[in-house]
Amino acid sequence: MKIDGVLYRTIWPSDDGASVVIVDQTRLPHRFETVTLGTLEEAAHAIRVMQVRGAPLIGVTAAYGLALALVRDASDAALAQAIELLAGQRPTAINLRWALEEMRSVLQPQPPGDRACRAFAKAAEMADEDVETCRRIGGHGLKLIEEIAKTKPAGEPVNILTHCNAGWLACVDWGTATSPIYHAHDAGIPVHVWVDETRPRNQGAALTAFELGAHGVPHTLIVDNAGGHLMQHGKVDLCIVGTDRVAANGDVANKIGTYLKALAAHDTGVPFYVALPYSTIDWTLSSGRDIPIEERGADEVLVMQGRTADGTVAEVEIAAPGSPAANPAFDVTPARLVTGLITERGIALASREGLAALYPERRESAA
Ligand SMILES: CSC[C@@H](O)[C@@H](O)C(=O)COP(=O)(O)O
Numbered sequence: 001m002k003i004d005g006v007l008y009r010t011i012w013p014s015d016d017g018a019s020v021v022i023v024d025q026t027r028l029p030h031r032f033e034t035v036t037l038g039t040l041e042e043a044a045h046a047i048r049v050m051q052v053r054g055a056p057l058i059g060v061t062a063a064y065g066l067a068l069a070l071v072r073d074a075s076d077a078a079l080a081q082a083i084e085l086l087a088g089q090r091p092t093a094i095n096l097r098w099a100l101e102e103m104r105s106v107l108q109p110q111p112p113g114d115r116a117c118r119a120f121a122k123a124a125e126m127a128d129e130d131v132e133t134c135r136r137i138g139g140h141g142l143k144l145i146e147e148i149a150k151t152k153p154a155g156e157p158v159n160i161l162t163h164c165n166a167g168w169l170a171c172v173d174w175g176t177a178t179s180p181i182y183h184a185h186d187a188g189i190p191v192h193v194w195v196d197e198t199r200p201r202n203q204g205a206a207l208t209a210f211e212l213g214a215h216g217v218p219h220t221l222i223v224d225n226a227g228g229h230l231m232q233h234g235k236v237d238l239c240i241v242g243t244d245r246v247a248a249n250g251d252v253a254n255k256i257g258t259y260l261k262a263l264a265a266h267d268t269g270v271p272f273y274v275a276l277p278y279s280t281i282d283w284t285l286s287s288g289r290d291i292p293i294e295e296r297g298a299d300e301v302l303v304m305q306g307r308t309a310d311g312t313v314a315e316v317e318i319a320a321p322g323s324p325a326a327n328p329a330f331d332v333t334p335a336r337l338v339t340g341l342i343t344e345r346g347i348a349l350a351s352r353e354g355l356a357a358l359y360p361e362r363r364e365s366a367a
Pocket residue numbers: 053054055056093163164165166167170171175176177203241242243244254255329
């Protein structure tokens with residue numbers, strides 16, 4: 001993604017090779033700032049406070065965090081402890097655990113003296129692979145947008161609704177849900193994106209709107225409750241969202257509110273697609289019922305953050321004093337509400353059979 005004419009990924013190793021640089025997503029959209037992570041603890045902190053977020057990106061950050069840990073101590077015990085610390089930072093996105101288990105399987109057999117170097121190389125491979133995977137997802141999703149574009153009067157845009165940020169900022173580049181959109185826009189197909197603000201952390205308003213704007217994609221920010229109304233009035237042609245974990249039966253966990261969008265899409269006949277890389281499929285879960293849902297602090301609901309006229313970032317309390325708040329960060333959309341899963345291998349039906357057809361090598365191990 002180009003920001004002010006400079007091509008960026010969301011994470012990259014620093015020039016000295018001993019640290020890693022991230023875009024600090026807690027500063028967006030007001031400031032585009034980078035942060036250097038030099039230790040395991042700094043990487044864990046970046047994941048916990050959501051300086052990096054989005055399922056694929058927290059996986060890649062954890063991989064680099066493990067490499068940073070091994071520079072200090074590459075013993076078997078340190079490897080195991082670092083994996084445990086990183087895996088515990090966020091519970092719902094399976095990519096975090098997937099990336100750490102991939103790292104473990106490569107690093108465990110290595111002599112300790114070789115581990116740090118191998119870990120940096122493997123983390124870099126994962127980052128490159130994420131870019132290619134997301135690019136492929138975009139190629140497959142593009143076909144859906146092309147088909148809808150053919151049905152529209154000339155020059156009229158394909159209206160796509162997305163929830164949260166499953167974009168460049170949630171991955172290393174391209175995004176999952178946004179990759180088909182960027183591909184379509186770059187191919188000259190008129191697209192317009194309805195961006196759910198995504199309370200309470202407003203990833204849609206702060207991040208998705210920011211990156212679509214940076215790429216020149218026409219978009220409109222809406223409150224989370226507007227989607228159903230727009231769908232009823234024929235203003236949404238297609239929904240595409242990302243996901244943090246897909247169970248073996250095609251149930252999908254994603255940012256809280258995704259389920260309500262899927263219900264509205266189902267009721268109004270709007271196709272509802274979920275874009276994901278293979279690393280988001282949890283083959284060990286037979287349904288979405290057992291996906292752990294992150295519970296976050298009440299402050300995120302009770303307090304809103306924004307920028308005042310003089311440019312200072314300020315927090316304001318929005319609730320009646322003393323009211324408690326609950327903050328489940330994700331929900332599960334049943335497979336029956338999902339029109340299809342857009343993956344790097346193609347588009348699958350959201351079902352055990354659909355996933356098994358795309359990933360035959362996992363057929364035996366799926367729960
Ligand atoms: C390609 S990212 C898919 C999901 O991770 C994304 O939609 C999402 O829900 C992110 O939640 P977040 O809490 O911001 O990490």
